[in-house]
Amino acid sequence: MIVGLATAAAQGQIAACADYMGVARSVATAADVPELLELHRRAPTDLVVVDLAFIGADPVMFTSTVRAQSPYTEVVLTGPISPFTASRAIASGTNALVCGLGTETDQLTASVARSIILTFPGAVRAAAAIPVQAMRPRPNRLTPREVQVLRAMSDGKSNAQIATELFLSIDTVKCHAKRLFRKLGVHDRAHAVAEAFRSRLIC
Template identity: 45%
Template structure:
């Protein structure tokens, strides 16, 4: 069985990632860990295809984190997610990481959105990773142009305030659009909405 190991700093983030993975039909594929020690312990017993890591967990040295992972399993793809200095990002890729997904900061729902987006981008490349589940949508669901703009902002890991600034509207207005698009997508939260949007081809 293919494995995506998601490394985050808090139990709350791990719970949200697990819930998102379940909603995407990836409960048997995605596993979460909270410390670098857990990463190494899991890789001792399990073949891991992708290590998707919150940059905050890989600090103070994402470059050495990448090297340590690849020393245990050279074929594993390492992807960093979160806010990272461009110079450090380049060094991390030079050390063997597959890439860096910007967005989300170090804590909160926006980071979970960024991690969920990364899972959706990575998993189509892993044979058998994505399975259709009951109720999965396959196309647009009547979102307005403004709701699509808000959804795209969410998929890029932006906060409601950042989306509001981009669209020249208040944060409260963005929250109203968000509630409406959640309802149309049948989503419980931002991470779920982004997962549904990527899975259904609403955003790419």
């Protein structure tokens, strides 16, 4: 799997998330399209996940280029996309769209973390099999509100969007996020989403 991420921070989050789920050796990150295509040319992968902003061009052209290098590679695009562009992308061979409501790093990494889980059938089992993870205590029980916040995070929603959806203040959402991070033993959204799926807290 190759993930296209424009910022070093996002690359670090995804690399850490992949490592956490036990699939680090199967996930590579690229900082731009030429690097991604070169990685894919040298070692064609089963899956390419990129943000639409990362591509910087027509997704149809990008998908066609990737599929020309390896017709069996699946392409997943993340980020906001118009219905017209989405239909063209799917028609060109894009296998899936993980559409967030914005282009914030948190939304992208949450979407990609979810893609890793959905496209690696053994990812959850692999993470559970890691000795270090196996020795971790079961996460403290989350409150119903914390589960709501976590579920919204898994959909790539920002704190402001979660606050609006749940009729809370942004500060209250941040407070819930800090508490659930502490209970799950994680430090960011990508890890929180991964742990939530691994522990079957959300599905």
